[in-house]
Amino acid sequence: xxxxxxxxxxxxxxxxxxxxxxxxxxxxxxxxxxxxxxxxxxxxxxxxxxxxxxxxxxxxxxxxxxxxxxxxxxxxxxxxxxxxxxxxxxxxxxxxxxxxxxxxxxxxxxxxxxxxxxxxxxxxxxxxxxxxxxxxxxxxxxxxxxxxxxxxxxxxxxxxxxxxxxxxxxxxxxxxxxxxxxxxxxxxxxxxxxxxxxxxxxxxxxxxxxxxxxxxxxxxxxxxxxxxxxxxxxxxxxxxxxxxxxxxxxxxxxxxxxxxxxxxxxxxxxxxxxxxxxxxxxxxxxxxxxxxxxxxxxxxxxxxxxxxxxxxxxxx
Amino acid sequence: xxxxxxxxxxxxxxxxxxxxxxxxxxxxxxxxxxxxxxxxxxxxxxxxxxxxxxxxxxxxxxxxxxxxxxxxxxxxxxxxxxxxxxxxxxxxxxxxxxxxxxxxxxxxxxxxxxxxxxxxxxxxxxxxxxxxxxxxxxxxxxxxxxxxxxxxxxxxxxxxxxxxxxxxxxxxxxxxxxxxxxxxxxxxxxxxxxxxxxxxxxxxxxxxxxxxxxxxxxxxxxxxxxxxxxxxxxxxxxxxxxxxxxxxxxxxxxxxxxxxxxxxxxxxxxxxxxxxxxxxxxxxxxxxxxxxxxxxxxxxxxxxxxxxxxxxxxxx
Numbered sequence: 138x139x140x141x142x143x144x145x146x147x148x149x150x151x152x153x154x155x156x157x158x159x160x161x162x163x164x165x166x167x168x169x170x171x172x173x174x175x176x177x178x179x180x181x182x183x184x185x186x187x188x189x190x191x192x193x194x195x196x197x198x199x200x201x202x203x204x205x206x207x208x209x210x211x212x213x214x215x216x217x218x219x220x221x222x223x224x225x226x227x228x229x230x231x232x233x234x235x236x237x238x239x240x241x242x243x244x245x246x247x248x249x250x251x252x253x254x255x256x257x258x259x260x261x262x263x264x265x266x267x268x269x270x271x272x273x274x275x276x277x278x279x280x281x282x283x284x285x286x287x288x289x290x291x292x293x294x295x296x297x298x299x300x301x302x303x304x305x306x307x308x309x310x311x312x313x314x315x316x317x318x319x320x321x322x323x324x325x326x327x328x329x330x331x332x333x334x335x336x337x338x339x340x341x342x343x344x345x346x347x348x349x350x351x352x353x354x355x356x357x358x359x360x361x362x363x364x365x366x367x368x369x370x371x372x373x374x375x376x377x378x379x380x381x382x383x384x385x386x387x388x389x390x391x392x393x394x395x396x397x398x399x400x401x402x403x404x405x406x407x408x409x410x411x412x413x414x415x416x417x418x419x420x421x422x423x424x425x426x427x428x429x430x431x432x433x434x435x436x437x438x439x440x441x442x443x444x445x446x447x448x449x450x451x452x453x
Numbered sequence: 454x455x456x457x458x459x460x461x462x463x464x465x466x467x468x469x470x471x472x473x474x475x476x477x478x479x480x481x482x483x484x485x486x487x488x489x490x491x492x493x494x495x496x497x498x499x500x501x502x503x504x505x506x507x508x509x510x511x512x513x514x515x516x517x518x519x520x521x522x523x524x525x526x527x528x529x530x531x532x533x534x535x536x537x538x539x540x541x542x543x544x545x546x547x548x549x550x551x552x553x554x555x556x557x558x559x560x561x562x563x564x565x566x567x568x569x570x571x572x573x574x575x576x577x578x579x580x581x582x583x584x585x586x587x588x589x590x591x592x593x594x595x596x597x598x599x600x601x602x603x604x605x606x607x608x609x610x611x612x613x614x615x616x617x618x619x620x621x622x623x624x625x626x627x628x629x630x631x632x633x634x635x636x637x638x639x640x641x642x643x644x645x646x647x648x649x650x651x652x653x654x655x656x657x658x659x660x661x662x663x664x665x666x667x668x669x670x671x672x673x674x675x676x677x678x679x680x681x682x683x684x685x686x687x688x689x690x691x692x693x694x695x696x697x698x699x700x701x702x703x704x705x706x707x708x709x710x711x712x713x714x715x716x717x718x719x720x721x722x723x724x725x726x727x728x729x730x731x732x733x734x735x736x737x738x739x740x741x742x743x744x745x746x747x748x749x750x751x752x753x754x755x756x757x758x759x760x761x762x763x764x765x766x767x768x769x
Contacts (some may be wrong), residue, residue: 166499166604167604167606168492168602169536170607170608171606171607171608171631171680172535172537172538172607172664172665173501173502173503173532173534173535173537173538173540173595173597174501174502174503175499175500175501175599176500176501176502177499177500177601178494180496180498183482183491183492183493184491184492184493184494184500184543184596185490185491186489186490186492186494186544186546186579186580186594186596187488187489187490187504187546187580188546188548188580188582188592188594189548189582190548190550190582190584190592192550192584192585192586194587194598195584195585195586196584209532218488218489219488219489221488221489222487222488222489222491224489227500228502230503230594232505232506232548232594234506234508234590237480256764263500264500264503264504265504266504266505266506266592268506268508268511268512269508269511270508270511270588270590271510271587271588272586272587272588274550274586274590276504276506276548276582276585276592278502278504278546278548278594278759279489280500280502280596281489283491285482285493288482288483288491290483290487291486291487291488292487296492349488361461364486364487380569415741443477
């Protein structure tokens with residue numbers, strides 16, 4: 138069965154039924170079916186909102202990813218943005234553009250993945266849009282809430298801050314390259330958005346700046362530094378990598394350090410904390426996940442100052 | 454200059470600059486440039502959120518609409534959804550998918566239109582996404598706020614309610630058909646989202662259900678009736694039409710009643726009010742725009758009951 142055999146309103150009804158099965162209605166006043174969804178934050182909270190699109194042949198290929206995994210991923214990468222703000226999810230919107238010839242079973246699986254991922258992170262599907270297009274794209278918008286004045290911003294790093302990350306780096310890039318070399322199976326990775334860690338960091342006295350790492354550790358560090366008007370002294374050897382990573386890279390002839398620093402799609406949090414904040418072991422307990430210190434925030438040098446790396450350190 | 458000559462981050466910076474020029478920051482805590490935007494509702498308000506996409510060759514053709522008008526329209530149709538909830542805008546997100554060969558000047562004009570329309574309705578551009586794609590699509594998400602328990606819903610119509618509309622019907626369809634016949638110029642119409650009217654209706658004691666008319670008066674009336682579990686006695690002759698409409702239709706050999714009832718893209722509000730609500734002239738004053746009564750809400754007849762029209766009335 139193809140989408141064209143279903144029609145717009147039955148399609149919306151179909152998605153709405155799947156969404157209702159997954160609904161957690163803590164923050165949902167009104168879900169799919171009206172002109173807008175209604176969500177409720179707690180008193181004293183601001184609303185955080187972000188959107189991201191996955192486009193066929195740009196961000197995914199049907200032959201290299203399971204449709205259900207695609208649906209999960211589409212939501213997870215957006216939730217990672219909420220995590221980087223320290224926000225908790227209230228709900229999400231799904232704007233689908235797809236050719237009329239798309240198989241209904243494929244869309245059903247995408248929606249199933251989206252709803253399942255939403256259930257996992259208390260982020261119900263509350264609205265969206267469906268339209269015809271030449272290529273498939275999934276545009277997800279997530280709405281969240283965060284206590285006023287506690288949101289984690291990119292522009293809050295200060296010289297003297299310790300620079301930290303959650304989790305490990307390079308695994309996603311390694312899996313992607315392995316699959317592209319034809320040595321791996323279809324992509325099965327769904328990033329784990331660090332929602333609990335972000336929320337805990339937002340509550341922490343001594344939190345600095347925060348960003349989630351999607352473009353690669355060095356690239357997103359650059360975004361954080363630019364927004365904050367500072368530089369960083371980074372110890373690349375400290376960037377945590379998965380177990381067995383060096384050996385796996387060697388088998389494929391890949392440089393493990395480059396992959397960890399530039400690979401991208403890690404969806405870990407990169408953040409700074411003030412000098413007086415708890416030490417790394419205590420931070421890891423508070424955030425509920427592995428935390429590693431990888432450098433320090435330093436003052437920005439003047440325009441034109443050399444960006445040369447000191448021994449063992451890369452400067453930005 | 455084409456998009457491919459600009460690069461992702463300069464493109465985002467370019468859109469952010471245009472957005473800042475248009476920003477009204479009443480409800481904006483944090484705009485473009487972080488992992489999510491932060492918006493602030495007033496105490497006791499719920500958050501309303503809705504999304505809609507315009508796809509090249511499905512919803513628009515570059516040769517038949519000015520890019521700036523396209524940007525205005527893309528936002529206006531979403532604001533119409535907020536209006537139908539009785540919500541006021543807080544901000545909007547713009548997810549762009551476009552071929553690398555798209556002319557930068559075209560995108561600039563779209564953004565200019567979007568920001569100008571946002572300024573007009575106090576809906577600043579606070580975030581979004583840019584991605585490569587084979588065809589251009591503009592996905593807009595608007596976030597608004599409405600006092601708790603006052604949102605206008607589709608499912609709130611009751612037998613005995615008077616059925617009313619704002620404005621006139623058929624103008625958009627007539628312009629579209631005229632342009633398609635090659636007799637008109639490029640599309641210049643930007644719908645006027647009925648935000649003030651929707652907000653006033655949400656405050657009104659005696660408000661019933663509400664929907665905005667995008668698919669056509671009969672189609673959207675059908676959605677309202679289905680959601681509310683009721684029927685309507687509609688007087689088609691009462692549906693207000695633009696001045697000179699009958700003559701313009703006659704010149705093109707079009708049926709004015711069909712165009713007004715089914716044409717679509719009117720973006721007026723269709724709503725019901727309880728029997729005790731103010732009369733039509735008082736309603737028009739409260740809502741600040743023309744209001745016409747076009748029928749009444751009646752109980753739903755049993756499944757299988759004939760949907761035949763009585764003289765001068767259409768039943769659903």
